[in-house]
Amino acid sequence: MAEIYDAIDMLSAEFSIVKLCEILGVSRSAYYAYSKGSTYQLSDQKSEVGQAVKEVFEEHKRRYGWRRIQAELASRGIQAGRHQIRSRMKDQNLIAIQPKSFVPKTTQSPPHLRRSPNLLLQKPNLPVAPNQVVVGDITYLPNEEEHYAKWLYLAIWLDLYSHRIVGWHLGRHMEESLVTEALKQVIRQRQPREGFIVHSDGGGQYGATGFRALLRSNGFRQSMTRKDNHYDNAHAESLFSRFKAELLDGGVFYGLQDAYDHTFEYIEGYYNTCRRHSSIAYLSPVEYERRFWENAIG
Structure with missing residues (x-):
């Protein structure tokens, strides 16, 4: 750390100290303490929070920003505010993975495809419990x-609730x-009831004869995005943006088995069971469902 402070001293004639501290990831208070010949020490409480923040960050493989870290700390009985968590992250140069912003992609729909209506535009069709609506996509x-x-290809179905x-x-x-x-x-795993809504874009796979026969035989209702309106399937597409950022992080898979093993570990061992989601009160999907059914029964 002393080398960084010395570098700031050397560069301060040309650049502002505020900017240098920001770029080099150190706090100004620590730098000024060093310049005065004293050592900047965090309080015991802040040191403990800093260690806990680092543990959560590393456990989740750089996938958590301050909001999810805050929720995870609270579940462990550690209360810390936004500014404190962000400061401890900055002090330790903990930078979370950032997925690319969701950009809708164009799905090539066969011209002869009979497009199903978007049932999710009708409020009565929106889910109020698990196992009522799934949304799907391919990446x-x-x-x-x-x-x-x-290229390999991954198809998913996401419970919309x-x-x-x-x-x-x-x-x-x-x-x-x-x-x-x-x-x-x-x-097989969820045994949805008749009337279950299966929503997707207008890709040819979802309009194929065999797929639609499977829907009919189970009494499911098909829903599709409106033509040229791909925000209708934003839930599924934004999931893939997060999936690629958090799992691949710019890398590649080395064969089908390698991709399967890592995908299984991410989906079944992390995304569904551990990862906290902002849209469901910073709970994991499995925990969110458990609490729903517990309240429904109780």
């Missing part, structure tokens, strides 16, 4: 594997079976 995953294509990923399937293609197999997982 590309970079693959660096000899003799195979450079709890934000739990309730079905997913990974493959080397993006044909109808990719989304069908993911939906079959939803059926």
Whole structure:
């Protein structure tokens, strides 16, 4: 740390100390204390919070910003405000992964596709409990594997109420079976009732004969985004933005098995069970569902 303070001294003739401290990730109070020949020491309480912040940050592999860290600390009985957490993060140069902003992509819909109406535009169709509506999408995953294509494909179904990923399937293609197999997982594990809404964009996989037959045989209702309005499926698409940032962080997978192993670990071992979601009171999807059913029964 002394080397950083000395560098600030050297550069202060050309640049402001405020800017130098900001760029180099040190607090001004610590720098000024060093300049006066004293050592800046955090109080015991702040040191403990700083250590706890670092532990949470590392446990969640750089995926948590101050809000989720605050919620996690509170669950452990540690109360800390926004400014304190942000200061402790800055002191330790803890910078969370930032996903790219959601940008809707254009789905190529076959011209002959009969598009289903968007049922989610009607308020009575919005979920008030888990297992009423799922939203789905497909994304590309970079693959660096000899003799195979450079892309793998992941289809997911997300419970719109709890934000739990309730079905997913990974493959080397993006044909109808990719989304069908993911939906079959939803059926096996969740056993949705008749009237269950299955929402997606207007991609050809969702309008295929076999997929629609699966919906009809289970009494499900199909819902699709409006033509050229891809914000209608923003929940699923923004999930993929977060997924790629937090899991891949600019990297690639090395084959289908590697992608499957890491995807399984992220979805089943982290996203559904541990990761706190701002839209559901900073709880994990599994915990949010547990509390819902506990209150419903109680």
